[in-house]
Amino acid sequence: MPRPELVLGDDGLTRCGWGAFDSEYRRYHDEEWGTPQHDDVRLFEKVCLEGFQAGLSWITILRRRPAFREVFHDFDVERIAAMDESDVERLLGDARIIRHRGKIEATIQNARATIALDQPLDELLWSFAPPPRATPPTTFAEVPAITPESAALSKELRKRGYRFVGPTTMYALMQATGIVDDHLGGCFRASVPLVVAR
Structure with a gap:
């Protein structure tokens, strides 16, 4: 049975349905998802x-985030960029994270790429922000997976x-960091009020 688009919580707040049924998801929905983020470490x-x-549910990652932060030095790009093959092998044996060689190696490469940037990561990512929505989406069917x-x-x-960093992954990043706001109209977190036609 599909989850409802919007849910009225026991706290009297209406939120996007995906963020209403799991305590970790609820905290993430209420405090992080769609909130403009400009800190380079948290953006990285x-x-x-x-x-x-990629290929997994976000709750899988969210529940492992403390372990990811531990093994990747709280996402300090300098320390990650210095990691080598022995670190990759060690992380492949750590059941607390996602043990995928390509993704572990990508994290190290992405740290090196971030160090090589000629501008702050924040500036680069936000330079691709689309114009703000005039009206919020009313259903998740209206929310794209990829945008130009x-x-x-x-x-x-x-x-x-x-x-x-494929286009779908980058749209999820935009949603997560508030570069776009895909909270549904009627959700207490939507930055654009829902206008009801009269």
Whole structure:
């Protein structure tokens, strides 16, 4: 049975249905998803974790985030960039994270690519922000998986040496970091009020 688009919580707040039924998802929905993020460390973390999420559910990543932060030095790019093959092998044996060689190696490569940037990561990512929505989506059927902006961001990051940054992954990043706001109209987190036609 599909989950409802919007759910009225026991706290009196209406939220997107996906964020209403699991306590970790609820906290993430209420406090993070769609909130404009400009901290380079947290943005780099999201780039990496969205890459790890590819092919998996986000709750899988969210529940492992403390372990990811531990093994990747709280996403300090300098420390990650210095990691080598012995670190990759060690992480492949760590059941607390996603043990995928390509994604682990991509995190290290993405740290090196971030160090090589000629501008802050925040500035680069936000330069691909689309114009704000005039009206919020009313159903998740209206929310795209890929946009021209996410495709352009993916292309730019790949050109700069990033990996696991496909257009769908980059749109998820945009949602997660508030570059776009895909909270449904009626959700208490939607930045654009829902206008009801009279």
